[in-house]
Amino acid sequence: MSSGVIDGTAVLPERISRFPFPFPSDSYRYSTNVEPALKTVVTEAGAWGGRLLDIDEHYRHELTERDAVLTRDPTRLQVLPHMRPAVWDAISTLLPIMAAEHPDAMSFDRDGNACRWQNTLQDLDLEFTLGDDGSLPVEPLRFLGSQIQDDIALLDQREGALWLDAGLVTFAADWSFGFDVGMKFLEVHGPVPRVHQEQIITRAQQFLLRLQPGEKYRRANWTMTVDRRLDTSTETYPQWARDRATVAGDPALPDRLHLRVEVQHLIRLPHSGAVLFLVRTHLLSLSDIARVPAWRERLGRVLAELPEDMAEYKGISRYRSAASAWLLGT
Amino acid sequence: MTATALQAKVHPAVEGGLLLEVADLSVQTASVTSITFTDPAGTALPGYVPGSHLVVQYGDGANAYSLTGSGRHPSEYTISVLRVDDGAGGSLAMHRLAVGDLVRVSHPRSAFAPVATARHHLLIAAGIGITPMLSHARAAAERDSEATLVYVYRPGQGAHVQQARELLGPALAECTDRGSFQEELTRRLTDQKLGTHLYLCGPAAFMDTVLARARELGWPQGRLHSEPFGAAELDQGEPFTVNLARSGVTLEVPAGISLLEALENAGKGVPNMCRKGVCGECSLQVLRGAPLHRDLYLSEQEKSANTTMMCCVSRSLDQELELDL
Amino acid sequence: MCPIAMAPAAGTGPEAGFRGVIRVSFGTAAVPAAEGSAGMAGHDVRFDAADREALASLIAVLEQARVGVRLILAGPPADVAAAAAAAAACGLLEEEVTLLANESGRRLVFCAHCRTANTTVQGVGSEVDCEGCATTLAFSGHFSRRIGGYLGFAAHAEEAA
Numbered sequence: 001m002s003s004g005v006i007d008g009t010a011v012l013p014e015r016i017s018r019f020p021f022p023f024p025s026d027s028y029r030y031s032t033n034v035e036p037a038l039k040t041v042v043t044e045a046g047a048w049g050g051r052l053l054d055i056d057e058h059y060r061h062e063l064t065e066r067d068a069v070l071t072r073d074p075t076r077l078q079v080l081p082h083m084r085p086a087v088w089d090a091i092s093t094l095l096p097i098m099a100a101e102h103p104d105a106m107s108f109d110r111d112g113n114a115c116r117w118q119n120t121l122q123d124l125d126l127e128f129t130l131g132d133d134g135s136l137p138v139e140p141l142r143f144l145g146s147q148i149q150d151d152i153a154l155l156d157q158r159e160g161a162l163w164l165d166a167g168l169v170t171f172a173a174d175w176s177f178g179f180d181v182g183m184k185f186l187e188v189h190g191p192v193p194r195v196h197q198e199q200i201i202t203r204a205q206q207f208l209l210r211l212q213p214g215e216k217y218r219r220a221n222w223t224m225t226v227d228r229r230l231d232t233s234t235e236t237y238p239q240w241a242r243d244r245a246t247v248a249g250d251p252a253l254p255d256r257l258h259l260r261v262e263v264q265h266l267i268r269l270p271h272s273g274a275v276l277f278l279v280r281t282h283l284l285s286l287s288d289i290a291r292v293p294a295w296r297e298r299l300g301r302v303l304a305e306l307p308e309d310m311a312e313y314k315g316i317s318r319y320r321s322a323a324s325a326w327l328l329g330t
Numbered sequence: 331m332t333a334t335a336l337q338a339k340v341h342p343a344v345e346g347g348l349l350l351e352v353a354d355l356s357v358q359t360a361s362v363t364s365i366t367f368t369d370p371a372g373t374a375l376p377g378y379v380p381g382s383h384l385v386v387q388y389g390d391g392a393n394a395y396s397l398t399g400s401g402r403h404p405s406e407y408t409i410s411v412l413r414v415d416d417g418a419g420g421s422l423a424m425h426r427l428a429v430g431d432l433v434r435v436s437h438p439r440s441a442f443a444p445v446a447t448a449r450h451h452l453l454i455a456a457g458i459g460i461t462p463m464l465s466h467a468r469a470a471a472e473r474d475s476e477a478t479l480v481y482v483y484r485p486g487q488g489a490h491v492q493q494a495r496e497l498l499g500p501a502l503a504e505c506t507d508r509g510s511f512q513e514e515l516t517r518r519l520t521d522q523k524l525g526t527h528l529y530l531c532g533p534a535a536f537m538d539t540v541l542a543r544a545r546e547l548g549w550p551q552g553r554l555h556s557e558p559f560g561a562a563e564l565d566q567g568e569p570f571t572v573n574l575a576r577s578g579v580t581l582e583v584p585a586g587i588s589l590l591e592a593l594e595n596a597g598k599g600v601p602n603m604c605r606k607g608v609c610g611e612c613s614l615q616v617l618r619g620a621p622l623h624r625d626l627y628l629s630e631q632e633k634s635a636n637t638t639m640m641c642c643v644s645r646s647l648d649q650e651l652e653l654d655l
Numbered sequence: 656m657c658p659i660a661m662a663p664a665a666g667t668g669p670e671a672g673f674r675g676v677i678r679v680s681f682g683t684a685a686v687p688a689a690e691g692s693a694g695m696a697g698h699d700v701r702f703d704a705a706d707r708e709a710l711a712s713l714i715a716v717l718e719q720a721r722v723g724v725r726l727i728l729a730g731p732p733a734d735v736a737a738a739a740a741a742a743a744a745c746g747l748l749e750e751e752v753t754l755l756a757n758e759s760g761r762r763l764v765f766c767a768h769c770r771t772a773n774t775t776v777q778g779v780g781s782e783v784d785c786e787g788c789a790t791t792l793a794f795s796g797h798f799s800r801r802i803g804g805y806l807g808f809a810a811h812a813e814e815a816a
Contacts, residue, residue, distance in 0.1 A: 075770070082446040085473060089377075092403075112403070130403075158445050159552045159748065165446075176767050176808075182801030191797055210609075212439055214376055234767040234808050238790065241812030271402050273379035273443045318813065449746045521672060522722040525746020548674055548695075548723025552748045 015057065016291060017046030019284045020261050022220045026301035030192075030200050030310075034207060037216040037265055044294040051101045052216065052265060053094065053148050054280055059121060062149050062171075062230065069170040069231050070142065075178035076170050076233070079141055079154075083166035086154045086274035087141045088131050093269055093276070094148065119147060141168050150265070153177070153277040155185060155208070162208055162275060164188055169233075171281045173223050173260060174315055176234035193309045208275050211268040218265045223314045224323070225260045228283050248319040254290065257323055258283040259299060286323060300327030340434060342594050343385045343392040343605050347436040348375070352427050353406060358489035362458060363425055364398070364410045367433060375404050378438035380469035381462045381529070381557060384409060385436035385605065388423035391591065394606050395424075396461035396531075396557070397438060398490070400468035407435070410489055412458040418566050418586045441609065442529070442557035444469060449525030451477040452518060454540060456532030460490050462557050466529055467497050477501060480518060482511045482532070515540065519547045530556040567622070570646035574598065574655040575617055589614075589641040598655065600641065607643035614641050618652035621645070668716045669698040674723035677716060679738060681705055681730025684757060695725070705734035710741045717745045727753045731760030733774060736803035743800065763804030764794045772804060782810050 011017075021043050040050040048054075070076055079087055092110070095117055099108035109116045113130040128135040136143045145152055145168040153167035162185035169177035180188050185208070189201045211217070225232055226243035247253055265278040290296040303316070303324035311317040324330075350367035357363050369375060378401035383394045386409070395409035411424040427433065442462055444451060451470055455463040463479055470477035479498050481488065482505045494502050503518075505511035519528075528544060530537050537556050544554055566586040572593075573580050583592040590602055590612055602612035607625030616639050623633040625640035632638055639651075669677070675696030678686040681704055700716065702709035717726075726742055728735045735756040742752055764773045764783050771787025783792050785807065792807030799806070 085446070110403075156446050157443070158447060176806060179765060179767060179797075179799055179802065179806045183799055187798075191795065212437070213379060213382075214437055234806070236768075238768060238809045238812045241809065245813045270377035271379060272446070273440055274446075447746070520674065520721060520723070523746075524717055524720060524722060524724065526722050548725070550748055550750045552750055553722065 012045055012291060014046075015284065016288050018048050018054075018056065019043070019045065019288075020048040020220055020263050020282055021045070021259075021289075021292075021295050022222045022261050023298050023302050026298055027305045028222075028302045028310075030194055034204070034217050034219045034266070037218040037267075043292075045292045049218070049263075053098045053101055053150070053278075054263070055102060055105075055121070055149065059149060063122075063146055065230055066145060066170045070145075070168075073178075073235060075235075077139075077142055077145070077168045078178065078181045079139075079166040080182060083154055083156060083274065084133075084140075085131075086156070086166060086269060086272040086276075087144070089269040089272040089274065090152065090154065090276050091140060091144050092130055093267070094144065098148065117147075122147075141166065144168070145170075148278070150278040150280040153279070154269075155275040155277060157209060157273060157275065160209070161185065162205060166274075167277075169279070171230040171279070172233040173221075173225075173262065173281070174232055174234065174237075178235065191313070193313050208266060211266065211275060213268045213270040213273065216265060216267045218263060221262045221264060223260050224316045224320075225258045225283060227256055228258060230281060230283075244315060244318050248322040253319070253322060254286040254326055257286050257319065259286070259289060286327060290327065296327050300324045303327070339390070341387040341390070341392040342599060343602070344387045344434045344436045347385070347434060350375075350407065350433055350435055352429050352431045352433060355427065355429060358410055359487045361413045361487070362410055362489040363413070364408055364489075365424060365427060366406050366408045367435065368406045370432070375407060376437060377401050377403055379440035379443045380465045381442035381444065382438040382440045382465070383442075383462075384438055386420075386424065387434040388420050390587075390595075391418065391420055391423075392436075392605065393418075393420035393424075394439075396442075396465065398461050398464040398468075400465060400472050401438070402469070402472060407438070410458065410461050412489075416566075442531075442555065444475075444529070445527045445555070447525070448475070448527040450523060450527070451475065452522060452526055452528045453477060453479040454482075454515070454518075454528065454530045454532075455479065456482040456536045457484075457487075458489065459531030459533070459536075459557075460488075460494065462531050463529065464490055464493065464497070467494070471497060478518070479503070480505065480511075480514055482506075482536075515543060516547075519544055519549065527553050527555060530554070567645040570648070571650040572646075573618075573650060573652045575652050576655055583645070588643065589639075589645065593641065593655075600655070602642055605642040607640045610640065612640055612642045613638050615654035616651060617654050619646060619648040619650055621651060622647045668719055669696075671719050673698060673716075673720045676725045676727060677720065678727045679713060679729070681709075681728075681734035681738070682760075684730040684755070686727050686729045686755065702734075705730075705737040710737060713738055714741055714745060717742060717747070725751055725753070727755065729755040730757065731762075732756040733761040733763045733803065736763065736798075736800070740801055740803045763802070764792055764807040765799070765802055765804045766790065766792055767806055767808045772802075773807065779805065783807065 037052055040047050095108045099106040105120050107118045115128055117126045133140055151169045151171050155162040156165045164180055164183055167177055185205050186201055226247045229240055232240055247256055261282045263280045267276040269276050289299055303320045311320055351370045353368040354366035380401050383396050385392050385394050398408045411421050413425050414421045444466055453463040453466055467477050467479055478501045480503045485506045503514055505514055530540055569584045571582055581592050581596050583589050600612050610627040616637055620636050621639040622645040624643040627640055677698050679700045680686050681702050728738045735754050761774045761776055764775055766785045766787055768790055769788035771785055773783055773786050775783040777783055779796055785792050791810045793810035794805040794807040797806040
């Protein structure tokens with residue numbers, strides 16, 4: 001399945017050919033960039049987006065990493081009591097999809113509430129009962145998070161708003177799920193510059209409020225991360241903040257600095273009516289990006305052109321010029 | 331299977347939906363029949379949020395009906411239809427269905443969901459408004475959350491009374507006359523613990539009365555949830571003409587056909603969702619003429635401005651309407 | 656879920672089934688008498704601070720009340736926020752609660768790194784040293800009603816040591 005354009009003499013590896021490169025043009029602004037899920041997007045290096053639940057070469061490594069984060073800091077997983085049915089709704093919705101999308105590795109069978117889940121990537125063969133927390137080896141949301149690479153957020157809809165009332169977020173891009181749980185969707189996005197004047201979050205919320213059961217949409221968001229660090233949460237900020245300041249002067253910048261793309265799926269769960277937000281994080285180093293000439297140039301221009309307030313919010317203002325200069329060879 | 335049931339032309343409201351078979355018909359009262367649909371292949375149907383409705387095609391039209399199950403992993407969808415002899419014809423067509431008939435339906439749509447944080451659900455139904463309340467009561471029982479039902483019906487005409495009794499036991503209050511209902515209502519509205527939400531379904535005038543009483547007794551808007559789908563269908567209305575200003579087309583809208591349907595039949599479909607005047611999706615700008623507003627979406631102020639109308643249910647007071655379309 | 660309520664001290668609560676206005680003040684704050692009480696029965700409660708005991712007693716009052724009740728909270732931001740969080744946990748909606756927080760007064764800053772809840776009289780946009788991990792925390796307007804406080808995070812972590 002690896003199909004990429006030729007880079008010199010070599011075929012591009014999957015981490016590049018399947019990377020969801022997010023920039024269609026040389027400048028980037030916020031928008032309510034929501035589109036139907038499952039549409040394959042062809043890029044200069046290959047394609048992405050044909051599946052809801054993407055599994056890649058980092059599958060086992062990332063799930064091990066997630067488990068370690070959760071063990072160190074259990075507040076990354078929270079389920080307010082009224083969200084228990086939504087968690088089970090997410091499990092009974094996602095496992096069959098994952099099995100259908102990866103039939104050679106997984107299978108899901110259901111008879112009433114009795115389920116059997118097999119995942120050969122983890123040598124797992126599990127029987128459990130939907131709605132019965134005790135029938136799973138760990139609490140239900142932690143179990144779901146041990147099967148998919150995506151971070152998971154569940155939004156309750158009430159009083160004309162959406163509330164972030166449950167989730168398992170170990171790979172946060174500079175925010176604190178443990179603090180934000182229980183907040184309204186609009187409040188969670190309070191710190192983002194520009195989007196409020198431009199009504200972007202309000203429009204996104206209107207869209208989500210009207211999402212009907214079974215409908216699946218997606219959007220992409222991006223930032224940059226030093227090294228392949230998935231856990232860039234506010235909680236661990238003191239551990240990774242210094243890298244932001246030092247990477248600009250590091251000769252290893254092209255290998256250390258990564259474009260971080262979140263492919264977010266938005267799904268209205270059928271029975272609970274909760275909105276499921278899946279956030280799948282992809283990291284690709286500048287060195288790898290540079291192997292696709294069109295990407296090299298476009299990312300370089302986007303970084304150079306990005307307004308300062310947006311660069312500041314994304315946390316890239318200390319090194320974006322260095323990154324842009326390297327990409328554009330200036 | 332009767333040849334008349336399945337229409338070759340798919341109604342826009344059920345496009346991308348399901349083709350189901352009538353598996354069971356059960357007479358509830360002299361005028362209410364329950365209809366159960368299943369997948370002809372026998373597979374499970376998509377789950378739904380309690381209080382959801384299903385749009386069912388009949389002939390050239392389509393009607394929305396509340397689903398009565400809890401919505402968890404259903405093997406069948408059940409609706410109950412009140413026969414309205416002078417309505418637009420949907421209920422009569424439903425009552426003519428026979429076991430084995432194939433019917434096109436939409437995916438279930440949610441517009442009357444239970445509040446997940448509610449500490450108690452107070453359900454109030456009148457007449458055929460019982461249907462979404464059964465769904466709520468069943469879901470509450472499955473989730474172990476508290477629910478009380480006050481059910482108002484005419485003596486001898488209570489659909490699903492037996493099921494409600496079995497489901498709710500002492501948490502069901504039945505009222506068969508106005509006086510006892512008013513008393514019951516006041517008692518309930520003044521004795522609910524914090525965190526109670528009220529869900530209401532029945533004829534429009536009934537819902538208006540209950541909502542007004544609740545507000546009077548200090549219930550804030552956020553605790554009040556009402557659902558018009560269980561109510562009887564609107565009358566057929568008078569014929570009128572629309573003049574589409576931008577496309578220069580004139581259309582006749584006969585009695586029994588909605589403006590939305592007339593536009594769709596003429597290839598002028600507009601975005602729409604509920605087709606019951608609730609969601610606001612099919613709003614149109616009116617340039618000339620006074621619409622006959624029958625929706626529940628626009629405020630009284632917006633209605634009296636006569637510049638916007640919901641074409642799924644509203645019609646015209648004037649002989650002709652001019653639309654920005 | 657509503658936290659378990661402690662029995663209120665005798666004679667402090669309104670009658671069972673109360674559906675009027677409960678006016679709660681913390682410290683020296685006063686709830687303007689006319690606030691939100693148009694024609695409704697009123698019940699006044701005063702606490703020194705929104706400590707555990709005060710919140711338990713507020714919850715006990717709310718457990719006795721019935722839908723239709725309104726709650727007014729006045730006092731320092733930290734106390735008003737803590738009481739509002741307790742009221743929300745008891746099932747009150749935003750539209751049933753009026754918050755009258757002093758402009759100044761103590762606020763809660765929650766350390767993202769060690770989870771200590773710090774109290775400060777500094778205003779939003781300033782810095783506070785965490786009592787738990789000694790990190791200097793910056794806090795802006797990012798506020799959680801559930802926690803009743805602001806998110807604090809290392810203010811100078813990107814600067815050279």
